[in-house]
Amino acid sequence: AQKVTQTQTSISVMEKTTVTMDCVYETQDSSYFLFWYKQTASGEIVFLIRQDSYKKENATVGHYSLNFQKPKSSIGLIITATQIEDSAVYFCAMREGYTGANTGKLTFGHGTILRVHP
């Protein structure tokens, strides 16, 4: 069974600094997909970035990047030059497999609250 764990409940940082949020996962599959989503104060949930397990290069989108450490089953989200509007809840998620009973199923972690202070 797939499992996603975010151990950091909340993080506080100063504006314009770099922050890393941790996520570890469990899977039996050799091929899987890892995602990070952001939930704003209004409740809106938006997709940020994805890492395909078969790719060695870390994904980067804007000021978001990933630290993918496959041997450790770890996918950290790095936000550089943080802004006040980055304050939100960040969720890590995983989809495993191409076929079978869990095809299409995404499992989320419990989320990490990020507070960016001026």
Added chain:
Amino acid sequence: EAAVTQSPRNKVTVTGGNVTLSCRQTNSHNYMYWYRQDTGHGLRLIHYSYGAGNLQIGDVPDGYKATRTTQEDFFLLLELASPSQTSLYFCASSDPDWKNTLYFGAGTRLSVL
């Protein structure tokens, strides 16, 4: 950008009542999902579907039924609502390829008194 619309946005019902939450997506996505969000639990998958007439069981299905009537419409049914089902419910759909990036609706806040 995918458009996922949930209705109602807020709902209050009593214990034992019937509730139907609706979700419509307008971008021809195959997969649709219902999640509930509770403090301390994150997002938990209730049911999902990969097409009209299909239903897959999620991780917390007890007390919920779902039905996918068309590719666009996915409904969540609570036939005997209980206070434990008070939660924020999100519908989502995923893009046509197999990587399943989700696009979420705005959420429905349900209170069961």
